[in-house]
Amino acid sequence: MTFSPALEQRFEKLLKSYPAGRTRSAVVPMLLYAQDEIGYVSQELIEEVARRCGVTPLQVDEVIGYYSMLHRKPLGKFHVQVCTNICCQVVGGEDLYAHASHSLGLGNKQTTPDGLISLEEVECMGACSWAPAIQINYDFHHRVTPERFEQLMQAMRDGSYNKKAS
Amino acid sequence: MIFNEPSPLETKVISQRWTLPNPESVETYLANDGYVAIKKALEMTPEAIIDELKTSSLRGRGGAGFPTGMKWSFVPRNSGKPAYIICNSDESEPGTCKDRLLMENDPHQLIEGMLIAGWTVKSNKGYVFIRGEYRYLIDIVDRAIAEAYERGYLGKNILGSGWDFDLYTHTGAGAYECGEESALLESLEGKRGIPRLKPPFPAVVGAFQSPTILNNCETFSAVPVILRNGGAWYASLGTPKNGGTRLLCVSGHVNKPGVYELPLGFPLQRLLDEVCGGMRNGKKMKALIPGGSSSPVLTAAECEGLLLDYDSIAKAKSMAGSGGIVVLDEDTDIVAVALRTIKFYAHESCGWCIPCREGTTWLKKILTRFHEGYGKESDIPLIAELADNMFGRTFCALGDAAAMPTTGFITKFRGEFEEYLKKAPRDIATSVPELVGIH
Ligand SMILES: Cc1cc2nc3c(=O)[nH]c(=O)nc-3n(C[C@H](O)[C@H](O)[C@H](O)COP(=O)(O)O)c2cc1C
Ligand code: SF4
Ligand code: FES
Numbered sequence: 001m002t003f004s005p006a007l008e009q010r011f012e013k014l015l016k017s018y019p020a021g022r023t024r025s026a027v028v029p030m031l032l033y034a035q036d037e038i039g040y041v042s043q044e045l046i047e048e049v050a051r052r053c054g055v056t057p058l059q060v061d062e063v064i065g066y067y068s069m070l071h072r073k074p075l076g077k078f079h080v081q082v083c084t085n086i087c088c089q090v091v092g093g094e095d096l097y098a099h100a101s102h103s104l105g106l107g108n109k110q111t112t113p114d115g116l117i118s119l120e121e122v123e124c125m126g127a128c129s130w131a132p133a134i135q136i137n138y139d140f141h142h143r144v145t146p147e148r149f150e151q152l153m154q155a156m157r158d159g160s161y162n163k164k165a166s
Numbered sequence: 167m168i169f170n171e172p173s174p175l176e177t178k179v180i181s182q183r184w185t186l187p188n189p190e191s192v193e194t195y196l197a198n199d200g201y202v203a204i205k206k207a208l209e210m211t212p213e214a215i216i217d218e219l220k221t222s223s224l225r226g227r228g229g230a231g232f233p234t235g236m237k238w239s240f241v242p243r244n245s246g247k248p249a250y251i252i253c254n255s256d257e258s259e260p261g262t263c264k265d266r267l268l269m270e271n272d273p274h275q276l277i278e279g280m281l282i283a284g285w286t287v288k289s290n291k292g293y294v295f296i297r298g299e300y301r302y303l304i305d306i307v308d309r310a311i312a313e314a315y316e317r318g319y320l321g322k323n324i325l326g327s328g329w330d331f332d333l334y335t336h337t338g339a340g341a342y343e344c345g346e347e348s349a350l351l352e353s354l355e356g357k358r359g360i361p362r363l364k365p366p367f368p369a370v371v372g373a374f375q376s377p378t379i380l381n382n383c384e385t386f387s388a389v390p391v392i393l394r395n396g397g398a399w400y401a402s403l404g405t406p407k408n409g410g411t412r413l414l415c416v417s418g419h420v421n422k423p424g425v426y427e428l429p430l431g432f433p434l435q436r437l438l439d440e441v442c443g444g445m446r447n448g449k450k451m452k453a454l455i456p457g458g459s460s461s462p463v464l465t466a467a468e469c470e471g472l473l474l475d476y477d478s479i480a481k482a483k484s485m486a487g488s489g490g491i492v493v494l495d496e497d498t499d500i501v502a503v504a505l506r507t508i509k510f511y512a513h514e515s516c517g518w519c520i521p522c523r524e525g526t527t528w529l530k531k532i533l534t535r536f537h538e539g540y541g542k543e544s545d546i547p548l549i550a551e552l553a554d555n556m557f558g559r560t561f562c563a564l565g566d567a568a569a570m571p572t573t574g575f576i577t578k579f580r581g582e583f584e585e586y587l588k589k590a591p592r593d594i595a596t597s598v599p600e601l602v603g604i605h
Contacts, residue, residue, distance in 0.1 A: 090494060091419070
């Protein structure tokens with residue numbers, strides 16, 4: 001498989017960061033960083049990671065189901081994750097999720113037919129004091145109201161979504 | 167970035183640089199007491215460093231509150247194996263959002279703390295284990311690590327000491343259980359995060375089967391200032407056996423939720439009224455979760471006069487835990503919070519042992535039914551019994567972490583559960599309607 005030069009560099013550094021004979025340690029980071037680039041964990045990626053880390057494809061495969069951020073299928077271009085855990089729940093997180101669900105017409109872990117947006121109800125993301133919080137891909141958005149959510153969705157749809165907006 | 171206004175009542179010790187311009191840069195760090203402690207440490211013996219930590223009464227900020235100096239002293243220094251330094255930045259306990267700020271705003275302080283640990287046990291390698299959702303922080307910490315290499319604080323022959331230390335970031339990929347120290351070590355080795363049998367503890371057999379210092383991100387971040395100003399100074403900020411300050415993450419129904427650094431033993435009431443600006447909308451407090459979602463809930467009455475340190479909160483039969491304080495007002499639906507809590511633990515149970523895997527699943531099923539208005543009177547003792555049966559019988563502490571809050575909710579707010587029985591199913595608005603048939 002071919003990856004971007006930046007990712008290749010990251011892989012090289014990763015494989016060197018563990019003690020001798022311990023390249024299996026790189027499996028999870030490698031899968032996550034590669035997924036960031038290619039969108040999901042494909043069979044081809046599993047075999048590639050196995051080869052690079054010196055383990056069997058089965059050893060790679062068996063960790064994937066364990067980690068909730070590793071996906072075997074592509075997500076939307078914008079993966080919207082709404083936290084409904086307690087700190088978010090008590091200040092409107094569940095309502096926000098319900099709003100998102102209706103507004104997008106998506107259930108949990110579903111993707112719009114055009115592949116633009118996917119939705120997921122997630123556990124605490126470390127934004128409890130600035131709840132309710134969502135993550136769009138890796139970007140945090142704090143104290144999100146339904147109105148703010150609509151603006152963000154509009155921006156995702158018309159291409160003006162700005163990573164830094166929080 | 168800081169996400170809430172600091173409070174004038176804070177004692178800024180480990181968060182002192184957060185409000186400076188470019189707080190994450192090495193220049194800012196060096197201009198503000200940075201890398202002074204490691205210079206001091208390099209002149210000290212391991213025993214002297216550990217003694218300083220013991221004097222400081224620093225206790226682990228990850229959850230269990232174990233004395234840090236004692237933990238470091240358990241690491242054998244002549245095992246013939248290399249030792250490792252691991253920072254637990256998996257931060258996934260609901261209610262907790264402080265390690266994020268420490269890494270975002272002062273990564274060099276963390277690096278220096280890990281360096282001091284490395285020197286103490288003559289380790290040559292360390293890893294910062296960061297949860298995958300904190301992807302942007304990995305870049306920030308990686309940048310800080312690169313800066314530290316450039317300045318000679320990491321790498322070969324650090325500050326002419328003849329000692330080498332390498333530091334790396336390592337990412338998780340979404341699993342609360344990987345915050346449990348032995349599951350974290352499995353994950354670091356490229357496996358599923360299934361915990362290990364203890365003992366041996368990580369101090370003796372940890373990362374890569376070698377002696378390991380494993381601490382929370384905030385614990386390591388407190389080490390440089392302790393060496394700089396002295397253990398006695400740090401201890402004096404807090405209360406006996408509860409030294410220093412800690413970051414309290416306040417969420418829920420207060421006017422100014424946020425992360426605030428306060429001395430151990432700070433009165434809860436002052437935190438709520440003065441630091442957090444009182445209850446939102448003038449409501450009354452119904453309950454409070456003092457140390458992350460695993461800690462048993464306290465009623466408003468139990469909160470009266472409470473001081474925020476490990477021992478005082480333990481005396482109130484809860485836990486200071488990870489410092490995540492969730493404030494619940496009089497309108498809060500306790501049954502809904504209990505359900506959401508157990509949903510979390512059921513989702514995060516690694517499935518390795520039966521009491522936790524089955525216990526959390528059944529509690530979730532019963533509480534879901536209950537919350538939807540189909541509860542039976544017999545469910546109340548059943549929930550209590552299930553939780554009670556899990557407690558102390560699971561392979562790792564996640565089982566207890568699920569049982570304790572459930573027991574707390576059902577015993578202290580039994581009346582609310584009983585009220586639920588009177589409601590007809592249609593009277594209860596389930597907040598997230600199931601969507602069917604979309605794709
Ligand atoms: C299920 C579970 C999850 C945990 N999650 C975390 C975590 O996210 N961060 C953390 O520092 N400690 C966590 N801990 C506690 C760690 O096992 C360990 O005690 C801690 O990292 C030790 O560091 P300290 O002594 O500095 O607190 C967790 C424990 C359990 C049982
Ligand atoms: S208590 Fe839960 S998380 Fe811990 S080993 Fe058992 S099943 Fe896994
Ligand atoms: S509970 Fe939602 S971010 Fe912590």
